[in-house]
Amino acid sequence: MNIHNSSKKKVQLKGFKVKDNTGYTYTFGSYAIGAGKTVKLRTGKGKNVSGTVHRNRGSYVWNNTGDKARLIKPNGKLQDSCSWGKSTKADKGAKNCH
Template identity: 70%
Template sequence: MHIRTAVPLALAASTALAGSLLVSAPASAVTHRSGVHLGKIQYDSPGKDNRSNASLNAEWVEIHNNTTSKVQLKGYQLKDNNGYTFTFGSYNVSAGKTVKVHTGKAKVTSGHVYWNRGSYVWNNTGDKARLIKPTGKLVDSCSWTKSSNGTKNCH
């Protein structure tokens, strides 16, 4: 009588363990995306939203090149839910490197480009960033709802 009870319990336990392993596997696969993709997004710049250039530049989106060669981003677009669109000029992102697209104004430097806007793009209460190829094909997207720190990790 005890043997009949033990076998179904052992089978149920091993099935539950296998099920939990299967559930966790796809999550790890998502963190290792290949190609050009969205990384971390600072959608709510730290401090008070006073529209200063420093505050605007503290709002940014990372675009990561997870390939083994540089990628030319000319013509790529970054869009939000309200139709605000940033279009890359000629800009190479090296293999394994990241470029931040800041909302405000400044001179383009290695790893940093600027939207040159005087107002915020990303909604603190929820929005969706989209990275689109010059052909119009969606490369990646990342959405969020309000959180305590104003960042979203899209890796």
């Protein structure tokens, strides 16, 4: 999952949450995303580096048949969301949300 900062200012994501329909939740630690930059949130295990953070889970989170990703502010309010249905051959298993 990619989170893009379309603003003209750096945004601190500490305390922001990413949640799916099942309730799997990832809470960002201290992580600043620069203006116009994107951070990739990976489900699996790995080392966090610039532009990529890991949930460190051993199993999948996102459902291919349909799911909804929610970006929730530290105050509990919804910042943004993206949902999808079953993948088609045309989208090659990827979903881009804007």
